[in-house]
Amino acid sequence: MEYYSLGKQSANVDFKIAAITGQAPDKGLYFPTTIPQLTAEQIERFKTLDKASLAFEVMRPYVGGTIDDASLKQICKETIDFDFPLVPITSNIKALELFHGPTLAFKDVGARFMSRCLGYFSKTSSSNNNTVLVATSGDTGGAVANGFLGVEGVQVIILYPKGKVSPIQELQLTTCGQNITALEVDGSFDDCQAIVKEAFMDADLNAAYHLTSANSINVARWLPQQLYYFFAWQQWVAQYGDNTPMHIVVPSGNFGNICAGMMAKASGLPLGHFVAACNDNNVVTRYLSTGNYEVKKSVETISNAMDVGNPSNFVRILEIMQNNFDQLKNALSSYSYDDISTQAAITRVYNDYGYTLDPHGAVAFLAAEEFIHDHEHAITHYNHTVESMPVHAVILETAHPVKFPEVVEEAIGHSLTIPASVQYLLDKPKQSIPLAATYAAFKQWMLRK
Ligand SMILES: *Cc1c(COP(=O)(O)O)cnc(C)c1O
Numbered sequence: 001m002e003y004y005s006l007g008k009q010s011a012n013v014d015f016k017i018a019a020i021t022g023q024a025p026d027k028g029l030y031f032p033t034t035i036p037q038l039t040a041e042q043i044e045r046f047k048t049l050d051k052a053s054l055a056f057e058v059m060r061p062y063v064g065g066t067i068d069d070a071s072l073k074q075i076c077k078e079t080i081d082f083d084f085p086l087v088p089i090t091s092n093i094k095a096l097e098l099f100h101g102p103t104l105a106f107k108d109v110g111a112r113f114m115s116r117c118l119g120y121f122s123k124t125s126s127s128n129n130n131t132v133l134v135a136t137s138g139d140t141g142g143a144v145a146n147g148f149l150g151v152e153g154v155q156v157i158i159l160y161p162k163g164k165v166s167p168i169q170e171l172q173l174t175t176c177g178q179n180i181t182a183l184e185v186d187g188s189f190d191d192c193q194a195i196v197k198e199a200f201m202d203a204d205l206n207a208a209y210h211l212t213s214a215n216s217i218n219v220a221r222w223l224p225q226q227l228y229y230f231f232a233w234q235q236w237v238a239q240y241g242d243n244t245p246m247h248i249v250v251p252s253g254n255f256g257n258i259c260a261g262m263m264a265k266a267s268g269l270p271l272g273h274f275v276a277a278c279n280d281n282n283v284v285t286r287y288l289s290t291g292n293y294e295v296k297k298s299v300e301t302i303s304n305a306m307d308v309g310n311p312s313n314f315v316r317i318l319e320i321m322q323n324n325f326d327q328l329k330n331a332l333s334s335y336s337y338d339d340i341s342t343q344a345a346i347t348r349v350y351n352d353y354g355y356t357l358d359p360h361g362a363v364a365f366l367a368a369e370e371f372i373h374d375h376e377h378a379i380t381h382y383n384h385t386v387e388s389m390p391v392h393a394v395i396l397e398t399a400h401p402v403k404f405p406e407v408v409e410e411a412i413g414h415s416l417t418i419p420a421s422v423q424y425l426l427d428k429p430k431q432s433i434p435l436a437a438t439y440a441a442f443k444q445w446m447l448r449k
Helices: 015-021 040-046 051-063 069-079 107-124 139-148 167-174 189-201 203-208 219-240 256-266 283-290 314-320 325-331 339-353 359-383 405-412 420-427 439-446
Strands: 003-005 030-032 086-088 093-097 130-135 154-161 180-186 210-213 247-251 274-278 332-336 393-397 433-436
Touching (some): 051 069, 051 219, 093 219, 107 130, 107 139, 139 167, 154 189, 189 439, 203 439, 219 256, 256 274, 274 283, 433 439
Parallel strands (some): 130 210, 154 180, 180 433
Antiparallel strands (some): 003 030
16 A cells, blocks of 8 residues: 655655655645455444454555554554444434543544554664654644653654643643653644644754654544544444444544545445534635635634644545545535534533533534434425435534533533543643744754753
8 A cells, every 4th residue: 555645746655654754745645545445245244343353454454564463453452442432312313422532532543543653663663763743722632642652762742722722631731741742832723733834844853853743644643533433333233224324424623534534435334424513614614615715714712623724634535536526515515603503502412412512522413403404304305295304413522521621511500520531630730831833933942952
């Protein structure tokens, strides 16, 4: 398996080089030269296969022999070593809960897979002393810090926007120590992302460090996210069999997660329609309705992990869709909601169904309701009948509500219990380095001493 750059100006590389370098020299994102196709036999067997074996079989072609089978099995087993339950909220909306990992957000899977791959590569070759640079709007930093903590031969530098991540998120990324350093940037997530992007282009920094990215532009973080969709589908067919399409609503920021789901579908997994749920950072929602891709600066919202003005992974979705706008519109819808609607949805879902959504899941829930409404409507219309078919959807619940206590507690009217697994963070001292939101300040810090 080789990877080509979507910038089209760089040479193809294998999985190892793509994972170690993050981005191609021409600034393009890497994309597999072929999307591995599942056989009918595999799909049938996958229905009841255990998670670790399933993960190994799905990831193996992408890794393409750069990691030996025994090591890859072990990496897969450790990566998905927690639950991914599909929990009913209403009669036709279920939540795939992706927050049962160590940092209570879905990014644990990608971060754990990637950290173990880099650990493997630095042990088995001279390519050690890698420095992972990552910009975070909240959850990436914690998952990357947790995933890479103690991995030998890898230093991690996390840039996060000061005052714009929740208290638990901040603790998760500032209390690790060891090989993890947190830079508290006096700016927005977009500023952090811009600094990281520029760093990869900087000859001086690249002479001093082996820099790589742990954002979802890195294939080792992006591709394992396909696994959620397999786990959801296993639970779905166990309940509904093969004939009820599983439409999937994904709260989206950088569009890595939803793009991974669309890859799983492109490889043959029988999934339904995809819906990107967005907050006011809605460039893709607007694009799908107008055909104009108009980037705006990100705005702050209560679903802050989706505060992304220009989603990096959207080019990969276009590639899967062969850059065909009609094909894209057939496969993907998008809806966007403001903070007031989001907060009201948390309250309503809690009161009516007894389920506590986090702000990202709440945006997805609203999109699921609207998608179901539009879809049933469409069926009624085309069939000239008043009876509509039941449409079911899965929303990805991407973070535990306790990561956003202020918003959620206000919405549901009482306090949340902090899970025992993160209680220990509260006693740890925060360690971060304040930084101005300029590339010059960052570079000076990197080349200090
Ligand atoms: C990162 C994140 C998202 C957005 O995922 P993308 O892959 O960037 O689209 C949504 N919700 C939560 C809680 C996240 O941490």
